[in-house]
Amino acid sequence: MADPSTYRPAPGEVPDTPGVYRFRDEHRRVIYVGKAKSLRRRLASYFQDVAALHPRTAGMVTTAASVEWTVVSTEVEALQLEYAWIKEYDPRFNVKYRDDKSYPSLAVTMNEEFPRVRVMRGPKRRGVRYFGPYAHAWAIRETVDLLLRTFPVRTCSDGVFKRARQVGRPCLLGYIEKCAAPCTGRVTPGEHRELAEQFCDFMAGRTGTHLRRLEGEMAAAAEAMEYERAARLRDDIAALRRAMEKSAVVLDDATDADLLAVAADELEAAVQIFHVRGGRVRGQRGWISDRVEDVSVAGLVEHALQQLYGEESGAGEETGGGGGVPREVLVPELPDSAEALGAWLAARRGSRVELRVPRRGDKKELLATVTRNAEHALAVHKTKRASDLTTRSRALEEITEALGLDSAPLRIECFDISHLQGEDVVGSMVVFEDGLARKGEYRRFRIRGFEGQDDVRAMHEVVSRRFRRYLREMENTDEWSADGARDPGSPDAPSDPGPPGGAPVPDGGDEPPLAGTARDEEGRPRRFAYPPQLVVVDGGPAQVAAARRAMDELGIDDVAVCGLAKRLEEVWLPDEEDPVVLPRTSEGLYLLQRVRDEAHRFAIRYQRTRRSAAVRRGPLDDIPGLGETRRTALLRHFGSLKRLRAADVDQLCEVPGIGRRTAETIVAALAAGPGPAPAVNTATGEIIEE
Structure with missing residues (x-):
């Protein structure tokens, strides 16, 4: 007897969507198939206290050794897929009908004089058209009820049919026009058989012919001003379309x-x-x-x-x-x-x-x-690999061994640089603790003072700023007051330090605000002050050397540094001529890749956010007489704002739509330069607003 907790899915692993699930025993045999509107809620109901479960359910979950599921779009798809797999696997714990017969099918008794539509179980009979099987008889009856409006084939039993023929009056379905009433001679046996054949054609998937016929009849009735008949045909078409809502899991019968x-x-x-x-x-x-x-x-x-x-x-x-x-x-x-x-x-x-x-x-x-x-x-797969404690421990052990560290890097910080052709250079820092991302401790840096595609210099700048802040917090120098606010006399402080720690920098999306307070209410340092055991940079030997040099200049020698190059996924160490090559199946390499990719994503997001803000409100927006069309033409002609600033009046006049007076206005406005200096986050040195 197995313990269900041994194969219970991890929290958050099962999606909250419709789907079909299968329980398998230790021999990989399917023992139960079920469907659910919400896989997460349904599967959770099986993994409660076994004593509280129904005896049959308890027997199933203790016999099973694993559970798997398939996501579908709608409940209808889940229903159809459940039918197929119940029929295919014949699971021993699925519901058995009390009459011990097979699953019900929709049958049309074409072997009778007046064919009948009915639900049938058991072995198939000669001369009967079958559709299905289905898991529930009510699903068949709902479909038939919709189709009888257009194909009024008889559904009554032989006893009711004989009695109606004797008394000369149809049953209720005949009165409400859901039966052609062949029992009273309203239609001939041939006409009724033709209705049955049309019903079978529709169930077999040949629906277009009947819909086109009904639409043509509706149009003809409307043209002849027979509006009541046209309205009825319209309702018949709507009923057929509802019945045609078939699952994408089931295709045409001939499809392989x-x-x-x-x-x-x-x-x-x-x-x-x-x-x-x-x-x-x-x-x-x-x-x-x-x-x-x-x-x-x-x-x-x-x-x-x-x-x-x-x-x-x-x-x-x-x-x-x-x-x-x-x-x-x-x-x-x-x-x-x-x-x-x-x-x-x-x-x-x-x-x-x-x-x-x-x-x-x-x-x-x-x-x-x-x-x-x-x-x-x-x-x-990624959730299992990232959240499994054993896997994360093995990854940290492999990194420790490969990099020659004294202890496992429980806190890893990764830095990346992003820019657009040398402009709007920004940096990012992401934090992983125990192999898991800590998004609340991510940091963004705007790198000011130089432009160009110099990732090495930018990396040195970002790492220096991060560890200068670390040293100031840990040494608790006079730059900090008791409540954690930056001393206005410090070199990087703005003229108005603002509230303690500065305002958080909004990220405009799903990232958490960037906390900048140096100490909490009890005076303890924030986690931003914790030193990492390993610094990872996105790049090769040059970026690694820049990061190592930045820390050496600050006297930090107890933090390891490595770089991960994207081309061959090589791990580079400072002052080493050859890289460390980890196997592609290594959990350590996988963790380093995740850290590097997360830093890259975070940097690109910040850079794109700044770029979007610049596009929404740039230096050209405030120039009188310069509308959107002319601004677009200028940027398309010069390629960048930097080249536009360097252009003279004659060069500006070469742009279609730009006259000399407008060109002179543009040159004067761009020469005036930007407005007041931007506000700076006192905790991270990042730009808050431009």
Whole structure:
């Protein structure tokens, strides 16, 4: 008997979306399939106290050894996928009907004189058209109720039908026109059989013909001013459209296809495949792999197809009998070698295989569902890898060993520089403690005083500012008053220090405000004053040397420094000619990559925020007579504000729409320079407003 807590999903791992879940035993056999409007709430109900569960549920969760789930778009998709997998796996713990029969199907008894629509279970009979099976009889009855308005086929039992024929009066359905009442001779047996055949055609997916016919009849009735009949036909069409709301998980009965989707970031990629056979999802599989450098999504698709169909069977055990190469392979992007890949697939199948990207319809919707599952699988994988304590401990141990540190770097700070062609240079600092991001301690730096693509100098500036602040806080010099406010006499202090710690710098998005107070209410230093055990810089030997030099100039020799170069993911140490190369599967390298990518993201976000603010309110906005069209023409002609400032009157006159008087006004306004000096955050030295 297994303990459900051993395989319980971690908090936040299960999505709060519709989906289908499967419990498996220790032999990987599916023992229960269920659906839920919210996977998170439904699965949480299974992992409570076993004594409080229903005896059958308790037996299921103690027999199971793992649980997995598939995300879908709507409850209807979850319902259809649940049908397919219950029929496929026949799980032992799923609900069994009391009559011990199979799942109900919608049946049309075409073997009778007056065909009847009914819910049937048990073995199939000759001459009866079946649709389904379904998990619930009520779902069938709701669909039939909508269709009877347009296809009034009889649904009554043989006893009711015989009694109506004897008395010459139809039942209630005949009076409300949901039955053609063949029992009283309103329609002939041939006409009633034609209605039944139309009903079967509609259920089989051939819906366009009937809708076009009804729309034509409605238009003709409206033209003949038979408005009541036109309104009824309109309502019939609406009823058919409601009945046509079919799941993207179920396609046309003749569809045999594999749908492949990829979700990737800079480091890893998740691949998900749905195997559709006979119009229904018969299996699902997926895997996670490292993303090779400079491989696009199309390249990932090509590698996934090679791995998928390069195996002997072409599909794994999860396909549920849907193995081999199907007639269609649907992908999000076509590989560059799509023609050769299609020929290879055709050779393995023995007939033509269509490799394409679905553009519309149910197949496109189903591929979107597969994509959502791939994205969810990647998110779950990254969450597991980042949140697992054992994994994080192993990552820190590997970093300690690779860099030759005395102890594990429990606090890691990473710095990155971002600019736009040498302008608006900014820096970022992100903090990871115990392998987890601490967003509340991120810092942003605006680097003033120089422009140009000099990342080395900018890195030296940012690291120096960070550790100068650290030294001032730890030494508690006269630059700080008792309440933590900066001494106005300090070199970096603005003329008006403002409130203690300065105002937080807004980030305009999902990042937390940047706290700048040096000490809390009890006088203890904030976490910004804590020294890191490891400083990581985004770059190679030059950036590492700049960071090391900045700390040496401040007398800090107890903080390790390394750099991570993006091209080959090499780890560089100060004064070392050769890099440290960690295996791509190393958890230590994965942690360093996450830290570096987070610093890069944070720096780019700050730089783009500043750039957007500059575009919204630039030095050209206040020049009289210069509208949006002329400003755009100026910037397009000169390429940047820096070149525009350097232009003279004659050069400005070359821009279409700019006369000499306007050019002189522009030169005078730009020569006047900016307004008053910007406010500075006293805690971090960052610009608050321009």
